[in-house]
Amino acid sequence: MSARGLLPPSHPIPLQVRSGGWTSLLAAKGHDGRHAEFPFLEGLEHSDPAVARKITRDAVMTTGAAWKSSDAGPNRIRRWVMLLPGHELLERYDIDLDLFREDVRAKLLEKAAPYEDCIRVAQKLTWLAYSMDKAPEPPPELRAYLEDLFGFIEVGTTTCLICRAPLDFTQFSLARRGKAELETAHSAPRAHNPENVGFAHRACNIAQGNKTLDQFYDWIAEILERARPQSSNSTR
Ligand SMILES: [Zn+2]
Numbered sequence: 001m002s003a004r005g006l007l008p009p010s011h012p013i014p015l016q017v018r019s020g021g022w023t024s025l026l027a028a029k030g031h032d033g034r035h036a037e038f039p040f041l042e043g044l045e046h047s048d049p050a051v052a053r054k055i056t057r058d059a060v061m062t063t064g065a066a067w068k069s070s071d072a073g074p075n076r077i078r079r080w081v082m083l084l085p086g087h088e089l090l091e092r093y094d095i096d097l098d099l100f101r102e103d104v105r106a107k108l109l110e111k112a113a114p115y116e117d118c119i120r121v122a123q124k125l126t127w128l129a130y131s132m133d134k135a136p137e138p139p140p141e142l143r144a145y146l147e148d149l150f151g152f153i154e155v156g157t158t159t160c161l162i163c164r165a166p167l168d169f170t171q172f173s174l175a176r177r178g179k180a181e182l183e184t185a186h187s188a189p190r191a192h193n194p195e196n197v198g199f200a201h202r203a204c205n206i207a208q209g210n211k212t213l214d215q216f217y218d219w220i221a222e223i224l225e226r227a228r229p230q231s232s233n234s235t236r
Helices: 020-026 039-047 049-060 079-083 086-093 102-110 115-130 140-150 169-173 202-208 213-227 230-235
Strands: 182-186 197-201
Touching: 039 049, 039 115, 039 140, 049 115, 049 169, 049 182, 079 086, 079 115, 115 140, 115 197, 182 202, 197 202, 202 213
Parallel strands: none
Antiparallel strands: 182 197
16 A cells, blocks of 8 residues: 555655755755655654654765865765766756865765665665664554555564664664764665665674675674684683
């Protein structure tokens, strides 16, 4: 069953704008007619607005990174904007990629994703959030909509994408030194689609780095083999 028509009318969610010079890029102005609309986030917008904002930002914007600076450009751009050809970026958004350092340009292009994939990522993250222990109860029509997409919402089943430990919803409000404890993570860091995203502990996400999950687990296994060989286990 589709929830189209059952959900409240959608409306654009304002996206965080960090750098004034980039306002025109981030605002709806100049956008190609499709707006960032997330009707499936209406429930969380009321119960936990910070979580709704996080899901929107993580689904739509390129990830924040240490390379942000005035000369290197912004670290958050709508992912689908980066799919446009260079001349269109320049004409429509006043972005001259040639002015950026090569590593910055590469990172921006690496994070590019079509609009539809970003929306589907937001839907998946919403479903995962409602499936956490201590999550708020989704409104019935929203539950039906999300379950139609991803299956039954069973509270307590969302785990860290990386270490597989159960996550609970209250961890969204935890932060250390201004850094959120829960982050959006990717099984393969360069693929931004619902099959490939989930929530993870910040520490786990940092440890995974640019590796795919398979590469990361192999790396850990090799480390454990060296650090804790079977022989030393049996003698202690
Ligand atoms: Zn973890």
